[in-house]
Amino acid sequence: MKILVCISKVPDTTTKISFVDNDTKFNEDKVQFIVNPYDEWYALVRALELTEKQGGTITIINVGPADNDQIIRKALAIGANDSVRIDGNSNESFYVASQIAEYAKTQGYDIVMTGKETIDYNGAEVGGMIAELMGVPYVSHASTLDVDGGKATMKRNIEGGYETVEVTGTFVVSCQKGMAEARIPNMRGIMAARTKPLTIVAPVNVAQLTSIKVFTLPPAKAAVKLISPDNVAELVNLLHTEAKVI
Amino acid sequence: MARTDLFQAPDYYLVDDLLTDEQKLIRDSVRAWVKKEVSPIIEEACQTATFPKHLIKGLASVGAFGPYIPTEYGGAGLDQISYGLIMQELERGDSGIRSTASVQSSLVMYPIFTYGSEEQKRKYLPKLAAGEMMGCFGLTEPDHGSNPNGMITNFKDAGDHVILNGAKMWISNAPFADIAVVWAKNEHGVIHGLVVERGMEGFTTPETHGKWSLRASATGELVFDNVKVPKENIFPNVKGLKGPLGCLNSARYGISWGVIGAAMDCYDAALRYSKQRIQFGKPIGAFQLQQKKLAEMITEITKAQLLSWRLGVLKNEHRATPQQISMAKRNNVNMALEITRNARQMLGGMGITGEYPIMRHMMNLESVVTYEGTHDIHLLITGMDVTGFNAFE
Numbered sequence: 001m002k003i004l005v006c007i008s009k010v011p012d013t014t015t016k017i018s019f020v021d022n023d024t025k026f027n028e029d030k031v032q033f034i035v036n037p038y039d040e041w042y043a044l045v046r047a048l049e050l051t052e053k054q055g056g057t058i059t060i061i062n063v064g065p066a067d068n069d070q071i072i073r074k075a076l077a078i079g080a081n082d083s084v085r086i087d088g089n090s091n092e093s094f095y096v097a098s099q100i101a102e103y104a105k106t107q108g109y110d111i112v113m114t115g116k117e118t119i120d121y122n123g124a125e126v127g128g129m130i131a132e133l134m135g136v137p138y139v140s141h142a143s144t145l146d147v148d149g150g151k152a153t154m155k156r157n158i159e160g161g162y163e164t165v166e167v168t169g170t171f172v173v174s175c176q177k178g179m180a181e182a183r184i185p186n187m188r189g190i191m192a193a194r195t196k197p198l199t200i201v202a203p204v205n206v207a208q209l210t211s212i213k214v215f216t217l218p219p220a221k222a223a224v225k226l227i228s229p230d231n232v233a234e235l236v237n238l239l240h241t242e243a244k245v246i
Numbered sequence: 247m248a249r250t251d252l253f254q255a256p257d258y259y260l261v262d263d264l265l266t267d268e269q270k271l272i273r274d275s276v277r278a279w280v281k282k283e284v285s286p287i288i289e290e291a292c293q294t295a296t297f298p299k300h301l302i303k304g305l306a307s308v309g310a311f312g313p314y315i316p317t318e319y320g321g322a323g324l325d326q327i328s329y330g331l332i333m334q335e336l337e338r339g340d341s342g343i344r345s346t347a348s349v350q351s352s353l354v355m356y357p358i359f360t361y362g363s364e365e366q367k368r369k370y371l372p373k374l375a376a377g378e379m380m381g382c383f384g385l386t387e388p389d390h391g392s393n394p395n396g397m398i399t400n401f402k403d404a405g406d407h408v409i410l411n412g413a414k415m416w417i418s419n420a421p422f423a424d425i426a427v428v429w430a431k432n433e434h435g436v437i438h439g440l441v442v443e444r445g446m447e448g449f450t451t452p453e454t455h456g457k458w459s460l461r462a463s464a465t466g467e468l469v470f471d472n473v474k475v476p477k478e479n480i481f482p483n484v485k486g487l488k489g490p491l492g493c494l495n496s497a498r499y500g501i502s503w504g505v506i507g508a509a510m511d512c513y514d515a516a517l518r519y520s521k522q523r524i525q526f527g528k529p530i531g532a533f534q535l536q537q538k539k540l541a542e543m544i545t546e547i548t549k550a551q552l553l554s555w556r557l558g559v560l561k562n563e564h565r566a567t568p569q570q571i572s573m574a575k576r577n578n579v580n581m582a583l584e585i586t587r588n589a590r591q592m593l594g595g596m597g598i599t600g601e602y603p604i605m606r607h608m609m610n611l612e613s614v615v616t617y618e619g620t621h622d623i624h625l626l627i628t629g630m631d632v633t634g635f636n637a638f639e
Contacts, residue, residue, distance in 0.1 A: 032262075069267070077271060185271065186308060187308055187313070190309070190322075191322055194268070
C-alpha cells in the first residue's frame with residue numbers, strides 16, 4: 001500500500017492572532033508553528049496503523065518554503081518513510097491542491113490523505129480539489145478508514161449520524177476525529193528522521209484564483225452588564241434591543 | 247480527578263531562536279509525553295509516596311536515559327542542550343521523575359561510558375538506555391555527605407574478586423535498581439568505581455521512608471556486607487575522587503536545566519491564577535505586589551535559561567569547567583525554589599493543595615538544593631575559583 005499524507009504548517013493553537021500590512025497579512029512574528037492537527041493526529045497516524053498492519057510506505061507532502069522542513073521532520077519522526085516539499089509559497093487552496101495533484105498523479109499512490117481542514121484558514125477545500133484534479137473519488141470528513149484488498153471502507157460523519165462509504169482504486173480522503181489517536185514522536189523516530197529522504201520539487205505554474213483582501217478580528221468581548229433582580233422589565237428590554245435574542 | 251495540565255511554557259527572550267529544529271522537536275515531544283503520562287498521575291504518586299514504575303518504558307522511549315551516550319551503545323547520541331531540555335521538561339512534570347532520569351543518565355550510564363571497559367559498556371549501556379535495567383549511584387555515606395573523600399566504604403583484594411563493605415545513603419532509585427555504581431576505597435585508600443549487581447550476596451537496598459520531598463522517587467540505602475564483586479566490575483579507567491565528581495558535573499549540568507522546568511510550571515500556574523482570582527473587585531494580577539512577584543519570576547527564569555543554554559554550548563565544545571557548572575546549579579536551583587515559594591503565596595490557601603503543582607515542586611526542590619552539592623558548597627567552589635583560597639576546611 002502506497003499512501004501520500006498531505007500536511008500543512010499552521011500556527012500553534014495558543015497563538016495570539018494579529019495582522020500586519022493594513023490587516024492583509026497574518027503576523028508571524030513570535031508564532032510557533034505546528035503540523036496541522038487533523039493532518040498529523042488523524043491522517044498520518046491512521047496511515048501508520050494501516051501500513052504497520054498491512055505493509056506499505058507513507059510519503060509526506062507539503063507545499064511551502066524551506067521553513068516548513070521542521071514540520072516535515074516531525075512527521076518523519078512520527079513514522080512516515082519519506083517526504084516531498086513542493087517549493088511554492090501560497091496558502092491558496094487551488095494552488096496547493098494543484099501542486100499536490102500534479103506530483104501525486106505520476107507516483108501511483110493508493111490513498112491520498114488530508115486532514116478535514118487546516119486550523120488556520122479552515123478552507124476544507126484542498127482534499128476535494130486534489131481528487132478532482134487527479135480524477136479520482138473523494139471522501140470527506142471520514143472518521144474511520146479500513147482497507148481490505150483493493151477496497152476501502154470509511155465512515156463519514158453527516159448531520160445527525162453516519163454514512164458508510166466504500167471505494168475501490170485510488171482515492172482521496174479527508175480525515176477527522178475518531179480515525180486515530182495522536183502519537184508522540186519517540187527518540188528512535190526523531191533520530192531516524194535525520195536521514196529519511198526529503199525531496200524538494202519545483203512548483204508548477206498555477207494561476208492564483210483567489211486572494212485575501214483583508215482580515216478582521218471578531219469584536220472584543222464586551223463587559224458583562226448586571227441587572228438588578230427586581231428590574232425584569234429592563235432585562236427584557238436589553239435582551240430585545242441590545243442583545244437582540246428575544 | 248487529576249486537573250487538566252494547562253501548562254504553557256514562557257519564552258520571554260525568544261530563547262527558542264537559539265535552539266535547532268531537532269532540539270525543539272525533542273523538547274516538544276518530551277513536553278507532550280509529560281502532559282500525557284506524568285501530569286495525570288503525579289499528584290497521587292506523590293501523595294501516596296509511590297514511584298510510578300510504569301513510566302520507565304516511556305522515559306526510555308522519549309530518550310530520557312543517556313541521551314548523549316553514542317548510538318553504538320544504545321544512546322541517542324544527542325548534544326548537551328538536548329539533554330538539558332529533556333531534563334527541563336521532565337522536571338516540569340516532577341523533580342522525582344527527573345531525578346530518576348538524571349541518575350540513570352549521568353550517574354550510571356555516564357561513568358560506565360567514560361570510565362568503563364568495552365565489555366562493561368556493551369554489557370550495561372544498551373539495557374540501561376532501553377530502561378530494561380535501572381541503575382543507582384552510591385557516593386554519599388551516612389557520615390560523609392559534602393566531604394565524600396572521607397568515605398569509609400572499602401574493598402579488599404581477594405584474588406579474582408574483591409570483598410566490598412560499607413554503606414551508602416540517600417540513594418535515588420536504590421530500592422528498585424538492578425545495578426549500583428559504587429565508589430569505594432581500596433586497601434591503599436584510593437577511590438575506585440565498581441558495578442554491584444542486585445543478587446550479589448550481602449548486597450541489600452533498604453528503602454528510606456517518611457520523606458516530605460521527591461515523594462514520587464524511590465530513595466534508599468545501599469548496604470554491603472562482605473559482598474563478593476568480580477574484578478571485571480571495577481572501572482579500569484579512573485581512580486580518585488575525580489571519578490565520581492565527573493559524574494556529578496554531568497548531573498549538575500542537567501539539574502541546572504531541570505529546575506527551570508519546575509520554575510516554569512509554578513510561574514505558569516501563578517500567572518494563570520492571578521488573572522482568574524478576583525479580590526477587591528479585580529484580578530489579583532492587577533495589584534502591584536502580585537505583579538512584582540510575577541515580573542521577578544519571569545526575569546529570573548529568563549536569566550536561568552540563558553545561563554544553562556550558554557553552559558550547554560560550552561559543554562558541547564568541551565570547555566565547561568566544573569566551577570561554571572557549580573554556578574549554574576546553585577543559581578538555578580535557588581531561583582526555582584524562590585519562585586515556588588512566591589508562587590505558593592500568590593495562590594493563598596489553594597497553593598498548599600494538590601490541586602496545583604506548586605507545593606509539590608517546592609518540597610521537591612528542598613532535596614534538589616541539597617543533593618549533588620549543597621547550595622553552600624557550590625558557593626565555596628565559586629569562591630575558591632575566584633580567590634584561589636580553599637574555604638572548605
